[in-house]
Amino acid sequence: MANDPIHQFHINRLVPLDFNGVDLSFTNSSLFMVIAATGVSAFLVWATSGRGLVPSRVQSVAEMSYEFISGMLRDAAGSEGMKFFPFVFSLFMFILMANLVGMFPYFFTVTSHLVVTAALALLVFVIVLVVGLMRNGLHFFRLFVPSGIPIILMPLVVAIEVISFLTRPVSHSVRLFANMLAGHITIKVFAGFIVSLGAFGAVGAAGAVLPLLMTIALTALEFLVAFLQAYVFAMLTCIYINDALHPGGH
Amino acid sequence: MTLTITLAGRAWASEGTATQEDSATVAETHAATEAAHGEAATFPPFDPAYFASQLLWLAITFGLFYWFMSRVAIPRIAGILEVRRDRISGDLDDAQRMRDEADAAHAAYEHELAAARARASSIAQESGDRARAQAEAERRKVEAGLAARLQEAEARIDAIRKKALAEVDAIASDTTAAIVKELVGATATKAEIAKAVGAAAKRDEAR
Structure with missing residues (x-):
């Protein structure tokens, strides 16, 4: 079991709940969602409790995350996009915290389950669709008709654009999910090698240094990936929101 | 779901654990693992049993x-940033206002200085002009006095000369009469003497 790299993704019921035959138990996944959400909330409240004119270290971290996301959203979607700032900020902070919390040994990684990332990606997709249609009406479909394309190529290009639009939630969710899943499996596999080699006496223990170094390097890489994937998810959300607000202009 | 199950099965197999298809027949070593999990070896991220629970709790959290x-x-963060931005722009405004004031004071100082300089130079000019005019007037007065005295002196010299010249004729006549009397022994008449003296004088002038 210790060597099973898949074990970390198992969901365990902590508080069993059954609603008309549908299992709605409070699981370890739910627990870590709560931990991620309360962790970010508590951090931001604590960091801003000083309300310093000259920020303390933690306060400047909170301010940096705020300005990082607001800058990203404004660059991608313009000042109109700032209406979606709380949403993008929540997405980024929630995913980042879930990814980072998952880096603790024995902790569960919420974003390593496709259903979670798919739900978030579909939420973005539906918001983009609804906002795009409400703001622009049928002009929203100009998104699928790039300007400056010969009329003969038009059906082909429009078909490609429509398909790429519809597959957005897939790529959006699978990118985050697969990165977290693969990274955690890889770390676990290499960590398992340490234990396995350690069982072969002195030579094995000496050889176990190599997978140990690999595990350390991968752990560092995974911290980067944890941040990067949250960033990519938020960045793509900004770009999609821009499509909803300005479907004509690319 | 068959797709995910076979996918999951392959992943399972590659990790060296029982696949779902094999699970019934494969070795007992895995039976314990299976039992611990309490269900068939579905790859956990694709296990639909917990989809509803995850979606519900994701929605809630x-x-x-x-x-x-x-x-x-x-x-809260926006408020902090707003306050700071206001404070910074307020401070910048204050600094700008103070610089404007300093500039204005400097301009006023320059203006005052220029005015004072102009006044000073005009005073200097004026007093110089006045002194020059005074000196000129003084000079004119002195010159006029000198010219008057010169004229007076010339007039007096003229009168003296005229008198002297007049006396020269008389002296010449007397001398001539005396010489004639001494040399010739006869007295000449006054008219003759005057005629001779006049001729001599004419001769002198011609020469």
């Missing part, structure tokens, strides 16, 4: 998280 972020956390 993310919903509350979004609410908290938009109502509490973001306004």
Whole structure:
């Protein structure tokens, strides 16, 4: 079991709940969602409790995350996009915290389950669709008709654009999910090698240094990936929101 | 779901554990693992048994998280940044205002200085002019006095000369009469003497 790299993704019921035959138990996944959400909330409240004119270290971290996301959203979607700032900020902070919390040994990684990332990606997709249609009406479909394309190529290009639009939630969710899943499996596999080699006496223990170094390097890489994937998810959300607000202009 | 199950099965197999198809027949070593998990070896991220639970709790936690972020956390950070921006722009405005004031004071000083300099130079000019005019007037007065005295002196010299010249004729006549009397022994008449003296004088002038 210790060597099973898949074990970390198992969901365990902590508080069993059954609603008309549908299992709605409070699981370890739910627990870590709560931990991620309360962790970010508590951090931001604590960091801003000083309300310093000259920020303390933690306060400047909170301010940096705020300005990082607001800058990203404004660059991608313009000042109109700032209406979606709380949403993008929540997405980024929630995913980042879930990814980072998952880096603790024995902790569960919420974003390593496709259903979670798919739900978030579909939420973005539906918001983009609804906002795009409400703001622009049928002009929203100009998104699928790039300007400056010969009329003969038009059906082909429009078909490609429509398909790429519809597959957005897939790529959006699978990118985050697969990165977290693969990274955690890889770390676990290499960590398992340490234990396995350690069982072969002195030579094995000496050889176990190599997978140990690999595990350390991968752990560092995974911290980067944890941040990067949250960033990519938020960045793509900004770009999609821009499509909803300005479907004509690319 | 067959797709995910076979996918999961392959992943399972590659990790060296029982696949779902094999699970019934494969070695007992895995039976314990299976039992611990309490269910068939579905790859956990694709196990639909927990989809509903995950979606529900994601909706609850993310919903509350979004609410908290938009109502509490973001306004707090935005407030802090706003206050700082206001403070900085206020300070910059103050600095600008003070610099404007300093510039105005400097301009006023320059203006005052220029005015004072102009006044000083005009006073100097004026007093110089006045002194020059005074000196000129003085000079004219002295010159006029000198010219008057010169004229007077010339007139007096003229008169003296005229008198002297007049006396020269008389002296010449007397001398001539005396010489004639001594040399010739006869007295000449006054008219003759005067005639001779006049002729001599004419001769002198001609020469």
